[in-house]
Amino acid sequence: MSKRQYDEDDVRVRPGKGSRPRTRIRPAHEDAVEGFVVAVDRGRYTTLVEPEPSRGSKRKGPQRRLVVAMKARELGRKGIVVGDRVALVGDVSGRPDTLARVVRVEPRTSMLRRSADDTDDTDGIERPIVANADQLVIVTALADPPPRPRMIDRILVAAFDAEIDTLLCLTKSDLAPPEELVSLYEPLGVPHVVVHKGGSLDELRDHLVGRLSVLVGHSGVGKSTLVNALVPDANRAVSHVNAVTGRGRHTSTSAMALELPEGGWIIDTPGVRSFGLAHVSVETVLAGFPDLVEGTVDCPKGCTHLGDDCALDAWVAAGNADPHRLESLRRLLASREGGADDVRRDPDPTT
Template sequence: MTLPRRLRDFDEDDVRVRPGRRGSRPRTRRRPAHEDAVTGFVTAVDRGRYRCLVDERVVTAMRARELGRKGVVVGDRVALVGDVSGEPDALARIVRVEPRRSALRRTADDTDPFERIIVANADQLVIVTALADPEPRPRMIDRCLVAAYDAGLDPLLCLTKSDLASPDELVGSYAPLGVPYVVTHHAAELGELRGRLGDRVSVLVGHSGVGKSTLVNALVPEARRAVSHVNVVTGRGRHTSSSAIAFELPEGGWIIDTPGVRSFGLAHVEPSKVVASFPDLAEGAEHCPSHCNHLQPDCALDGWVAEGHADQARLDSLRRLLASREGTEPD
């Protein structure tokens, strides 16, 4: 006679184990310490593979699962485990991203809530602008200056193609801000630029066709960055840089070349920080009414400019930035 199930004494034979189970060990949130990890510097990112410099050898790595959604970008200092020999076909794992001392960010446009980190741990933002072919775009320069100040980077204007146009007007418009600048034409004129790049990590940004790749090739001949024509009217053509990449300078320091950009979204920057990035206007903004968005007729900045404290073009640029962030006017 078989006793009803509720009256039987159960033993280990009654335990049912599902096939395919990996085991009954309880899960834990504790992660390995990776005390044997070595430190690397990320110099390039390509389709899920990261090129890292470890003690003067190049190591290819992938992101470890324990990183979760944390991204890895050029300029990051990372902890590596696995095969860090740098031999062909060797592959290490990035298990940790060290705290960043700076992060250059941008969004797709001024209303996009998702920011993207372009480069980490840089010291200086080099805004490369051609004086002609293509024509300089001061509003783009202003956007880059805002991004630099927000990231805590020192800005530097690098004006190229001085053989095609004079730099005087553009230099004069930024003179009140005290933004440093260099003017270049060919490799023989790069002495001043080299001096400003030495022993620093500098990021080069600018539109396609302004000469970034040409500068990189002159500064680091073995870089061999591709140089090709881009239509300055339509923006079409083969854009020479498709991803950020870091190059070590012979004199010391690093330069990071970035893809040519058509826009530099600032949705991640608070309006107050945008205004603070225009020091020639920030003092005048202190006289504005409470909660002034600097787009209204009673804004004190109109009087500030009328009194000669700042140039009208600068105020127009600030207002276009603020309006674009609110989605009320395209840049």
């Protein structure tokens, strides 16, 4: 019996893993639509897509809609946060159970960041909060819980590093007067508004209209209450302050952008109990205290502003600046080098 003769039809040739030609050319996605990221949840990005402008056609295009998207593989490790302007492809209809792809993140005008701890660099240090904000509203209560000036200082430094305007919003003024805390930040030129429960928010609205503002503050200061008053249909959960610890519960679990009826956007963020500055240079920390910068002119070369030979001591003693400001600056600098406890472990809740 003769052996069967095989030909090419009898053999299946499987291409190897390296047979596909590689190229660095990536699709331009010229048909991508623009979106504004309003929420992020476990790898899903809720984006607002505006209707495309008409081009002479009488037929109306898709209306303003929310589109849920995932990150395209080509973006790699590039992160996406609330406030980002992105390009979307795929199903951008916004219908339930549809999913688009984010293929591009547009250049950012600003990025507000923090680190979980000033001395811990095991998880990448920088933790982005929001992108493209042009105003940071620091919400702090005058009582219940008491204000924490050092936390405010840290947030101001982060805003200075991100080149974002700042506004100090003091809540619960019916429980304590604002004058002492306001006087502490007057030398810095930080604008402020004072509100209380049930009171008018007109002054605060004037600062928010037409801007993209991010609200930051530790838990229990009334941030979610403010958001619900500014955006009636926001329905943000409201917490209560623990009578024993003086701390509030985290009710906002993720950042969310909300549109103001008068125009503009606010981004509500989860309450924070620490605001690390490991990603900010020492020079930037000092620049965040402009009332003290002039006093460093006579400092010796390489001065850390923590030792006995620092010229800031004589500068402040001469009445040129508030001693509390120098104390706050040195606490920030010391915490960066592991020489002081972080503000979140401060036994005195008023500091």
